[in-house]
Amino acid sequence: DTEVTQTPKHLVMGMTNKKSLKCEQHMGHRAMYWYKQKAKKPPELMFVYSYEKLSINESVPSRFSPECPNSSLLNLHLHALQPEDSALYLCASSRGARTEAFFGQGTRLTVV
Amino acid sequence: ELKVEQNPLFLSMQEGKNYTIYCNYSTTSDRLYWYRQDPGKSLESLFVLLSNGAVKQEGRLMASLDTKARLSTLHITAAVHDLSATYFCAVDHGNTGKLIFGQGTTLQVKP
Numbered sequence: 001d002t003e004v005t006q007t008p009k010h011l012v013m014g015m016t017n018k019k020s021l022k023c024e025q026h027m028g029h030r031a032m033y034w035y036k037q038k039a040k041k042p043p044e045l046m047f048v049y050s051y052e053k054l055s056i057n058e059s060v061p062s063r064f065s066p067e068c069p070n071s072s073l074l075n076l077h078l079h080a081l082q083p084e085d086s087a088l089y090l091c092a093s094s095r096g097a098r099t100e101a102f103f104g105q106g107t108r109l110t111v112v
Numbered sequence: 113e114l115k116v117e118q119n120p121l122f123l124s125m126q127e128g129k130n131y132t133i134y135c136n137y138s139t140t141s142d143r144l145y146w147y148r149q150d151p152g153k154s155l156e157s158l159f160v161l162l163s164n165g166a167v168k169q170e171g172r173l174m175a176s177l178d179t180k181a182r183l184s185t186l187h188i189t190a191a192v193h194d195l196s197a198t199y200f201c202a203v204d205h206g207n208t209g210k211l212i213f214g215q216g217t218t219l220q221v222k223p
Contacts, residue, residue, distance in 0.1 A: 031209055042200055042213035043155070056210060090154060097209030098143065103155040 004104035006091050012110045015081060021107045023074040023091030031097045032074040034066060035090040037106075043090055049074060050097050081111045114139045114205050118214035126222055128190050133217045135184040135201035143204035144184045145211065146175050148197045155200065159186075191221045 004025045013019050023032065031050050035043035048056035049068040057066075063085075065077040074091055088108055092101040115138040125131055135144070143162055147155040159168045161177035161184060168175050172195065174187045184201055198218045202211040 033209070040216075042216050043211075044213075045210050048209055050209070056208060058210075092155075094209065098204060100145065100157055100160045101209075101211065102157060103147075105154045108152075 004091055004093050004102050006089075006104035006107050008107060009105065010108045010110075012112060013078065013081065014112055015083070017081075018077070018079045020078065021076040021089055021091075021109075023076075023093075023104055024072055025093040025102075025104075026072055027093065027095075027102070028071075029093035029095050029102075030071060031094045031099075031101075032068060033092040033094075033101060034074070034076050035092065035103075037088040037090055039087075047076075048097070055097070078109075081109075083111050086110045114141070114203060114212045116201060116203050116212050116214040118199075118201060118217050120217060121215055122218050122220075124220045124222065125188075125191050127192055130190065131188050133186040133188075133199055133201075133219075135186070135214050137182050137184075137201075137203045137212075140179070140182075141203045141205070142179055144177050145202045145204075146184070146186055147200045147202060149200065149216070150197050158199075188219070191219075193221045193223055195219060196221045 034046040037043040047066045052068045067075040088106045090106045091104040094101040146158040159175040164179040166177045172189045177184045198216045200216045201214045
């Protein structure tokens, strides 16, 4: 299994909603990442988890709350988002922090 | 602050032609990655370049790394339509696992 699986694939949410994005990998990778990608832009790192501990938070607003319940799962909890948060949210994993990252298919998020 | 710059940002080429995409980065790094992204899709890993002088080839694509010049190239040989996509280079920022991506090069191969 060489996949990183993200659910849902598409999400439309209102500014007062609470929702969660889910990411799962079964490759035994110990580093997991959340990236945000706006249209026609490169991905930008949001969070890094290494051995289930948050190691990097790129000054992301608190309306985005990551969680790593175990080594295979990564969640991104969303609350009170703004329309400008609409983007493709990509999860990735790697064996370690300095090894090749494999990306999931992404969640296309629209905030209305 | 690490900056990664690609050029060109857009490339329209005929099938059968050769071309090179350049990726420059501003601070020392010994790890560079190339990814491909189709419209609305995720990132597919193409190459991992780990040392100075590294060269890797897969089909019509060849990537190289010159850490002294802080330059990587992605060379396309005899382009075909299926290679149409956006190509990103990404540099590992220190030992953090943080990838800094270039702006991306959108390649359009015309029949």
